[in-house]
Amino acid sequence: MAKRKGGDINVNFDNIEDMNKFINKVVNELLSNNSILDSEASNSAYGFSIKIEQNRPQVPQQRPPLAIQQPRAAEKNEPLIDIIDNKENVVMIMMMPGLKKELLNIFADNRTVLINSNAPGWVYSKHLTMPEGIDPKSYNAKIHNGVLEVTFAKSSRGSHNQVRLNIN
Numbered sequence: 046m047a048k049r050k051g052g053d054i055n056v057n058f059d060n061i062e063d064m065n066k067f068i069n070k071v072v073n074e075l076l077s078n079n080s081i082l083d084s085e086a087s088n089s090a091y092g093f094s095i096k097i098e099q100n101r102p103q104v105p106q107q108r109p110p111l112a113i114q115q116p117r118a119a120e121k122n123e124p125l126i127d128i129i130d131n132k133e134n135v136v137m138i139m140m141m142p143g144l145k146k147e148l149l150n151i152f153a154d155n156r157t158v159l160i161n162s163n164a165p166g167w168v169y170s171k172h173l174t175m176p177e178g179i180d181p182k183s184y185n186a187k188i189h190n191g192v193l194e195v196t197f198a199k200s201s202r203g204s205h206n207q208v209r210l211n212i213n
Contacts, residue, residue, distance in 0.1 A: 061097060124169070130176045135197045137173070142191035146212040149188070151195065153181035154207045158195070181208040188212050 058064040125140040137158060141149070148164035155178050161170040180200035187194055195210065 126171070126173070128173070128176060134199055135175050135177055135179050137175075137193075137195045137197075139193040140191060141167070141188070141193055143167070144188075144191065146188045149193070149212060151186065151210040151212070152207045153179065153184065153197070153210060154205055155179060155181065155200070155202075159207075178202075181210075184208075184210055186210045186212045 058067065127138045129136040129138070139160070141162075144162060144164060144167050148167065149160070149162050152159045156175055158173045158175065159171070160173070162168070175197070177199050178201045179197035181197065183198040183200075185196045193212070
């Protein structure tokens with residue numbers, strides 16, 4: 046016996062047709078209640094079939110995923126970001142593959158860094174708060190192979206004015 050939300054169910058089947066009817070009934074119930082279409086549902090479903098030939102199950106090769114149409118928010122590129130707080134400085138590292146430095150804008154003040162790009166395929170804007178006070182005028186910014194690295198010296202008296210950073 047198996048437990049189900051509505052109570053116990055008998056999962057012993059006399060033949061394959063009864064099992065198929067039961068599975069179809071359960072799937073239809075789930076779909077009608079939208080219980081499988083919650084926030085944990087994925088954007089694809091994988092299918093398979095089993096044939097019984099000569100009393101042995103035959104499983105054909107797995108089918109490609111089927112797209113499930115779900116409403117989506119506007120897609121936004123979100124690069125990986127790592128902020129490293131060292132004794133003398135704060136280093137910000139971002140993965141931005143394919144983005145040219147000319148299409149990237151970075152501004153900083155003593156506590157925050159603003160990064161944005163309006164490049165085709167890289168519409169992006171992010172406001173980061175640094176773990177320590179930084180001096181935005183003492184920076185080193187470079188991008189190489191899609192990895193942006195910006196190093197700031199720590200300072201408790203950094204500029205409150207926003208400074209635009211140039212990337213090497």
